[in-house]
Amino acid sequence: MKTIFVKPKEYVRKWYLIDAEGKTLGSVAAAAATILRGKNKPEYAPLHDLGDYVVIVNAEKIILTGNKMNTKEYIRHSMYPGGLKRESIKDVLKRKPTYPVEQAIKGMLPKGPLGRSMYLKLKAYAGPEHPHAGQNPVKIEIS
Numbered sequence: 001m002k003t004i005f006v007k008p009k010e011y012v013r014k015w016y017l018i019d020a021e022g023k024t025l026g027s028v029a030a031a032a033a034t035i036l037r038g039k040n041k042p043e044y045a046p047l048h049d050l051g052d053y054v055v056i057v058n059a060e061k062i063i064l065t066g067n068k069m070n071t072k073e074y075i076r077h078s079m080y081p082g083g084l085k086r087e088s089i090k091d092v093l094k095r096k097p098t099y100p101v102e103q104a105i106k107g108m109l110p111k112g113p114l115g116r117s118m119y120l121k122l123k124a125y126a127g128p129e130h131p132h133a134g135q136n137p138v139k140i141e142i143s
Contacts, residue, residue, distance in 0.1 A: 006043045006050060013121075014052045017130075017137035021058035024065055025104055031142050032056060033108035036118045049114060053121045055137050060097035060126040064089065074103070097126035 016035055020028045034040055038050035064072065072089040092099050101124050109115040123132060 004043065005045060005048065008048070008050075011050055015132060015135040015137035016052055016054050017139045018054060018056045018142065019058055019128075019139070020056055020101065021061040022063060023142050025062050025100060027142050028056065028062065028101060029104035029108055031140065032105050032122065035140075036105070036109060036121055046110075047114070049117050051118055051121060053123065053132075053135070053137075055130050055132050056098075056101055056122070056124040057128050057130055058126075059101045059124045060093060062101060074099075098124040 018028060018032060032054045035054050036051040038044050038048075038052070041050060043050060069089060073086050074089065074092055075087075076085050077083050078085070089100060102122065105122055106115075106119055109118050123130065
C-alpha cells in the first residue's frame with residue numbers, strides 16, 4: 001500500500017471555536033493542540049502542517065485544579081546577572097489573561113519551525129468576542 005501525502009495547496013483548513021469558560025487548562029490545551037497538529041484527521045502526517053485554525057474565547061475564565069492558583073509560577077530570565085523573574089499565575093492572569101492558555105498549548109506542539117507554524121494558527125481571546133465570525137468556526141465541546 002502506498003502512503004498518500006496531501007499537498008498543502010490542496011488542503012483546505014477549517015476553523016474551530018473552543019469556549020474555555022469553566023474548563024480546566026490542560027483539557028483545553030490538549031484539545032487545541034490536537035486540532036492544531038491535525039491529529040484528528042485521517043491524512044495526519046507528523047512531518048506536515050495539516051492542522052486547522054483554533055479560536056479560544058473566555059481564556060481568562062480558565063480553571064486550575066488543586067492548589068496551582070497559589071503555587072504555579074512562570075519563570076523567565078533576562079540573561080543578565082540576577083535577572084531571574086518569577087511571577088505567580090494570579091499576577092499573569094491579571095496582566096495577560098491569555099498567556100497561560102497560549103503557553104500550555106505551545107508546550108504541547110513540536111519544537112522548531114514546524115511547531116512555530118502550527119502555533120500561528122492559534123487565536124486566543126480573554127472575553128467572549130472574537131473577530132473571526134466571518135470564517136464560521138465550528139464550536140467544539142470539551143468534557
